[in-house]
Amino acid sequence: MHRDTGHLVSLPDMFWLSTLVILFSSITLHEANLAFSNERFLYYRIFLGATLLLGIVFILLQVGGWLEMVNTGVFIGTSTSHGFIYLLTALHLLHIIGGVFYLTYLFRKAVKNRTYVDSFVYSVNPPNRLRIKLLTRYWHFTGALWLVVFIFLILLY
Numbered sequence: 244m245h246r247d248t249g250h251l252v253s254l255p256d257m258f259w260l261s262t263l264v265i266l267f268s269s270i271t272l273h274e275a276n277l278a279f280s281n282e283r284f285l286y287y288r289i290f291l292g293a294t295l296l297l298g299i300v301f302i303l304l305q306v307g308g309w310l311e312m313v314n315t316g317v318f319i320g321t322s323t324s325h326g327f328i329y330l331l332t333a334l335h336l337l338h339i340i341g342g343v344f345y346l347t348y349l350f351r352k353a354v355k356n357r358t359y360v361d362s363f364v365y366s367v368n369p370p371n372r373l374r375i376k377l378l379t380r381y382w383h384f385t386g387a388l389w390l391v392v393f394i395f396l397i398l399l400y
Contacts, residue, residue, distance in 0.1 A: 254396055257308035258332070261301050262393050265339075268297035269386045276379045279372075284362035288353045294382070295350050298343040305336050328400070331392050338385045345378055 275290035309329065352371075356362045365371050 254328075254393075254400060255308035255311035257304045257311055258393060258396075261304035261308065262389065264297050264301045264304060265386045265389050268294050268301065269383050271297060272379055272382050276375055279366060279375055282363060282366060284353070284356075284359065284366070287362075288350070291346065291350050291353055295343065295346045298339060298346055301339055302336065302343065305332055305339075308332070328396060331396065335385070335389055335392055338388070342378070342382050342385055345381075349374065349378060 271290045271293040275287050275294060278284070278286035278290055309332070312325075312328070352365065353362075356365045
């Protein structure tokens with residue numbers, strides 16, 4: 244990223260990396276969902292944990308991107324276009340943080356139900372199936388939304 248020479252600014256490298264992370268997290272959550280449906284509970288826990296870890300990495304990369312912008316002199320108050328970058332990424336980050344909290348809740352439940360019988364009873368409960376499906380849709384939606392925001396910022400800046 245280079246210093247602002249007017250209104251144009253390049254996006255932080257961290258945003259590029261976070262895009263890969265969010266894509267991989269969608270893949271791991273998809274795999275967790277498949278494992279849950281196929282009663283492969285160990286793989287469900289592994290992929291759910293990986294998704295949680297990738298979500299946390301995404302958050303850290305976004306914060307790193309903001310620090311990269313600040314270090315190169317891109318501040319919120321210097322222009323509305325700079326504020327726009329912070330606003331879009333912050334709104335998206337809030338949604339990811341919400342997803343990470345819910346992922347944490349589901350991961351704790353998954354770890355608590357370690358035995359096959361406990362996991363099976365948990366998995367056949369319709370509200371639990373719905374929770375996984377809704378989280379998966381939410382996570383994929385926020386991932387797709389990040390791609391739209393990221394492409395929009397690339398085209399705009």
